[in-house]
Amino acid sequence: MDNLFTIVLNTDDISLIAICERYWDINKKMKYTYHVRDIAIRFDISLLKVTEIASSNSALITKCVKCSQELNVYRMRKDFHPDELLSLEFFLCKVCLEDYKNQQITKLKVEKEVIKKPPLTKEQKYKRMNLALERNFWNELDEPHLETLIIIAESNNKTEILSKVFYDNKDINSDFRYKIWTRINYLEKVDLIWVERDENQKIKEFHVLDDLCKVLRTKYSHLFLS
Template sequence: MKNNRFEIQIETQDKLEFSICQDYWHFNKSEKYTYYVREIATKYGISIINVTEIAIQNSKFISKCINCTKILNQYLKRSDFIIDEIFMNSFSICQECKSELEKLKIARNESTKQQILDSKKNKPFDIEKKFEKMENSFQERIWKVLNEMELETLIQIAECESKSEIYDTIFYNNKDIGGSYRYKIWSRVNKLEELNLIWVERNIDNKISEFHILDKLKNQLKLNYPELFID
């Protein structure tokens, strides 16, 4: 009996011994022993001890690597091993193949990650669609839902003419800013972008290249909140 995980070798010319060994190592579809030893003993009219002795003397169970079929172990009787482990792939592979498979798995995962990154980098960004959303937010007067601090951040961005000026204004050029304060500022900026009141443009490395806000929104904010603008 052979398959890719094990091999049963029976080495006897005696028909009775051959049949006993065959029954001793026979497996059913559930990958369990088909016969109990006592059933074999009853079938052939011998003792349970004799069944085991005949199997030991005339046969062996050989477990093999499922990948390269290299012999892993040889067993003379059932009690020498746990059959469930033989049918579990993790116990039926040699160390060399296991190492190679791990390397392939790592390489495959890295390749998949790179494909995802490449897809993100190469995916065309629909600028027109982005400004269309910003236009919709303007028409729907979405800035009305902002709280006082969020509105203040939006107006500060509206007053600035460049990314560096925005950093100087709302982040004080990154000087003496604690983590808690920085988190609050970015929470406001992220919300403004989620509401499509601004667009924080990023490059393929996810670094900010520019802040965008509609001119008409700038003008509307200045008209509605002149006291918050610095002349």
């Protein structure tokens, strides 16, 4: 939080400094750490005196976290609420805030352009899968991912694959199913398989290169069931 604001002291009196530091101390939850009443009790002075001492001998200054430009100077707690620092307007100057908003707009435009890109064609998918085969990506898999890949490779269709990889587990919210989907998604990410889906993202079929199946069957014949 130090980069969000600074406390300025204009006294050398140790007692006054202690009061001011407690008066302005803000915790990680963006709340004042000490209640004025507790400070008054600690130093055996009135509530009004605590505020008078703090406002006369110190100030809290907010500054831009990006360019460090001074934003506001506060003398009393009633004028400043720490949780306001959670708002962009309170820790960015006008110039940096405008720059930030423009960056977000640009980022959004880029994301929309990415979304607009058409999906890869079947030819493009198979080209990437062939490249993954040439680079031996399958040889870098750990045992769980390799096991899932072999099940997909040796199965004849989507129904058989889903039945085998999930061991007929029907609980869609189970941790086991989550782990299996994580493996499948990774295998597709590295282009070892292609999970063909319809416009509603429902699985139509799993695709694996015949050449990859041959390589796996040759190297890991003991793991194949058929």
